[in-house]
Amino acid sequence: MSRSKLVIIGNGMAGMKCVEEIIALEPDTYEIVIYGNEPRPNYNRIMLSKVLQGEHSLQDIIINDWSWYAEHQIRLCAGETVHRIDTRGKYIETESGLKETYDFLILATGSSPFIPPIPGIDKERVMSFRTIDDCNRMSDYSKTYRKAAVIGGGLLGLEAARGLLHLGMEAVVVHNAHYIMNRQLDEKAAAMLQQELEDQGMSFLLSKNTQKITGRSQAQGLLFTDGSKLEAQVVIVAVGIRPNVDLARRSGIATNRAIMVDDYMRTSVPDIYAVGECAEHRGISYGLVAPLYEQGKVLARTLCGQETPEYKGSIPYSQLKVSGVDVFSAGEISGEGMQTAIQHLDGIQGTYKKVLMQAGKVRGAILFGDTAEGTALLGLVQRGADVAELAPREGAPDPAEMAAAALPVQETVCACNNVTKAAIMKAIQEQGLETADQVKEQTKASGSCGGCRPMVAALLKHTHNLKNNGGTEVEATPDKPAPMSVCSCTALGHAELKGMLADFVDQETDLTSILKQLGWRSEHGCAVCRPVIHYYLQLSGGTIVAREIEGHSEVQVRWDDQIPVSSYARDGRGLAAQLRASWIGAAMPSPVNMGVAPGQGSLVSALVQDIGLLASPAGWEIYAGGHAEHPVKQGGLLGVAETEVQAATLASACLQWYRQTAWYDEPLWAWTERLGFMSIRETLLDDQLQKELVAIHHHERDVASASPMKQFLESPAVQGTV
Template sequence: MSKKKLVIIGNGMAGVKCVEEIIALEPDSYEIVIYGNEPRPNYNRIMLSKVLQGEHSLQDIIINDWNWYKEHGIRLCTGEMVHRINTQANYIETESGIRETYDILILATGSSPFVPPIPGIDKERVMSFRTIDDCTRMSEYSKEYRKAAVIGGGLLGLEAARGLLHLGMEAVVVHNAPYIMNRQLDLKAASMLQQELEAQGMTFLLAKNTQKIIGRSQAQGLLFTDGSKLEAQVVVVAVGIRPNVDLARRSGIATNRAIVVDDYMRTSVPGIYAVGECAEHRGISYGLVAPLYEQGKVLARTLCGQDTPEYKGSIPYSQLKVSGVDVFSAGEISGEGLQTAIQTLDGIRGTYKKVLMKAGKVRGAILFGDTAEGTALLGLVQRGAEVAELAPREDAPDPAEMAAAALPDQETVCACNNVTKAVIMKAIQEQGLQTADQVREQTKASGSCGGCRPMVAALVKHTHNQKNNGGAGTVTQLEEKSVMPVCSCTDLSHAGLKESLDHILREEHMDILHHQPVITRQIDITLILQKLDWATEQGCTVCRPSIHYYLQVSTSTMNERVTIADEHPAAGRGGMQQQFMEAGIKRKHEIQIRWDDGIPLSSYTLDVGDLAAKLCSSWTDAHMPSPVNVGIAPRPGSLVSALVQDLGLLASPVGWEIYAGGHAEHPVKEGRLLGVAETELQAALLATACLQWYRQTAWYDEPLWAWTERLGFMAIRETLLDDQFQKELAMGIIAERQGWGNEITREFRTDSFKASCKGDSMSVLQCAMQNDS
């Protein structure tokens, strides 16, 4: 079969990101052709200011060079402007006369600089700042002229002005608002930034409206509406962007300000999609790289026929280095109803922090000078977290390290070079990197705009602290438990330890396992250590609790009652026994179940107390890999938030929604929907199965949220929604907790047992959960 032809109009960051994702998912699914109007391969526009400032060359900001296109069989047509799409015959046509048919078409036409209707805007030496060619023109002008004006005090205007200063020109920024970057910053942060830039040589004219650009055929200066003038031989206009929609509009594709797309990036014409700055999703078009990359990932999975969550939009945020100064802004920073939740200023360090709220929810944040907390604050803004979550914990580490730990492993840290947290931490761990500069050299993270450098530095610190403390604060480290030794007492990993314990138990007690009657026996951990060839006679405070837990899990699946002797042989040897006990060597992780039955249920007919009782009967005092919080809420807005619990059960008009993988403390995680149940019994069954599967497959000390990320949430969900397996898991813990032994999980299938419980397996579970043993 011949491949379908995928044509992309636009060789920018969003369109090529989608192609990269397609190649990663299904490399042989399409014949890919890309049309770009610039005569060069894909490059990073965010880095143009660095090129202008002389910090990077064009080659440094190339994302995918010519060889990349060739290696992946992509035909790149550069210097071609597409001017027509025939949506009936499925072909495009360029201004040079090239006609290209397509099966699937992606519009990634990006945007163009917005040119305000100012008289004289078309004079010579008046230009925008958008492409490599613009950088070249500005560099050429600097060789002959000295006075430059930049119209626009946003990010792009400030970066253009900084580049002009580097080229040896005088740069005056003209802005029509009372302070710079007024869409991202408040007055205080903007004033601090302005002071920094003025110290670098930049000049500002604020609250100025340009009436015209003066000069006969060439720019000589600006005339303002208040009658004042400014001399300028070069004028750079940087007042915003405008989505490129003319091609789509001429072709009959629905447009507003940009090309209208749905949650899967589909346009109004079948087979045609749009992504990036040219796309308008739910009334919003984005000009930041992170949302564009999110769109590209959704579109790639859609085109590869894979299930994907729909794109629901993005919270606008900027984490940038503006002319050498770290700046972060997210969410709403101005508007009706906003109030200040936190505001701190450190004049000595030159840092500023402000968090805004509305109706008790975190809605926006601004950081200046130190942006390490940016990612953590972004998470709070994105999910509309309660303001109470901003309160610092007594044992909290410094904010930068907290932010690093809270970041999901697959989250992109460096958007410019598409480097994730997992890649950075792996490089630090495997290559022994000690500084952010070393990370940049190995991974390119922070090697472009530099906005992510504080996070990279925090990740270096966090990784080494975790290693030194023997902790497991990230999924990357938790995954290492499957290959790294449990502790210095052994070469066995957690996976190897579990397997070895299972082997010892089953090999030495096969005769017991084949008996039908329930047998009671005692296991001595000290003897187990000897059989495992432990390097130390007694073990340590790291391995001994792990062994104790794995023995509990292993023996719980056997047809026998087991007690575990964990009296340490070091008793009487200088107080060693007491030291081990104080270190928590026999510590036991348990489940805490909280529910809120104080809110009127209105039209709901759900019994929160009944559901709580069913779970308590099975899980009270149960041994768990890590402490587990279960929350039961009668509706959204309950005092118990179901979405930030390890396991959350939320009442809804259709019954119960069960969420897993949430976490209310550091690192903050929002639970994902595991399933829906109509009754309290069905909800308890799914919740119980989830907890039992976690109990059987997690590493010791692995939080439930990390377990879901290591195994994959969708894989866990598919496993637990298998009706038969779900019931067997639930019956396993019920049998264990009530002392029945594993025999009950076999017996409950028999006709005689079912008959005693009204004939079906759900009734068996009903009996069990009501303690009718």
């Protein structure tokens, strides 16, 4: 039985993914013929930069070698460019005169580098970076020339520049935006990447528009629209791609920016399909590998006559290693209505995380330095998940649930439909609701604008956790939040438990005895209540024989080595070192992040730290109660200090007050909301109380005589200040 002939124009990654899928599904259905304009088998174009950088050879990046085509009886016509399709006669013709009939045709013609209409763009030593041949040319140029300019600060331009550095050339990246990779990163992540690349030897000219490429017949440099110049003997153009649609357009196939396809990758002409960078689906043409592979799978199943979900489009994402730096970007990172759900910067480790939301849904994410969460975040973006689904830090309470628990029971959650927290929790408990959609159906909460859906989801989680732990939400007034029981072992809340444990301060007894006297439901307690009890006893000066679990010992202090250009910028490393030495190993109710920013524009944002210290013309501004993750909160101004010693003292007093008055597992931002920021501020601005709090902290610490903390707190400067 004769097989239908399937002809593929294009030997790139998208077309070959489709062929691989067809072979896996129905290997005997088609006689497959492939035409590729490069004289080599299919290779991974993404890895070209690694070839340029000397990490791989051409053979290393070959996806399917010559033997693969032979093994699967595929005829590869390499080095042949198709210039005509006869859609009525159902045959193609190459520039060399070859003709090939087809039953089904796939256009996988890919794209070409976009060449902007800059005067001088056609001079010698001006080139793009797209193929193995381009790699070879750049390698050849490096043997003679030393100065290169790369026009384009996107991923491809940066990879090209890194390759040039490896070849021993000077590389200057010229970009028309004010920060690099502006389509995938935000300004902060881009600044971190730029710093890393500059450390590797790369240079940057940002917000520059090239007016022309100078030189007679050969490139000698760039002239910019602001009148400045750059000397360059080699110019690499990497400003984007353009879908290869000329062949389809000449053949009467409908095109727009690219070849227009439906949800099954069918073009306007029967038996002709398009896939990859040359295809336009629902007005979008994709330039990333993941969407192209998704298209290839749908097309393969379609051609094999198998049922398949239609292709509905893709969430663009990139998980890349840019010149040795891990970078992840997914979904929308800017646009109208976009808000920050999570933002976390670790200036010491060089990592950055940002999650974007819109109307309570996860819409985009950026990771820099550590991309381990990329897959999980991509799933949330693809599903348009509720912000409440964002996973909290391991071992830390869920901030969204903490906010739900702290909300007064009569507080209105859904303003559109006038639904209170009490009404939502009652519906969940009495009707056994399991999902936010069920809550919406029963109460109408989040049924209109959807803005309150994250809180609805958090209340759902909070209510179920209360039930699972044997606790209930007790009666409460509109201005009094309902307390939560510590765990299922007791009906006591944190305030009651903390007060009752004061009776055991002077006793040296075991945990089992304490639990028995407190009327605990379980003999040994559980993993939830044991650390709570120990923390409150430890804080009050009590002891437990053979204690097994201690409180959180996480006070992270971050600072920024980059000193912004300003008249008052300061080097915060000394202040950060003092705070770190003072609080290292201290048991805290919940992990604490402190940030020291040397001035405005710092990579460390003092306003979204638990404790933030920001250099100012008056000295140091001290902020408290900020939060970089969901729910994002800006810290309040606690006070202003003229010296580093005064700043460290006020920050330390705030931390000690937090230790003494917060509930276990209560984040600092939630503590400020519960006590009231102005009340905390007025308390801590009492000089005498500051002195007492620092003295208490000093007394609690078990330090050696040479401890940096002890030396700092006992120094005459500190004692004189407090």
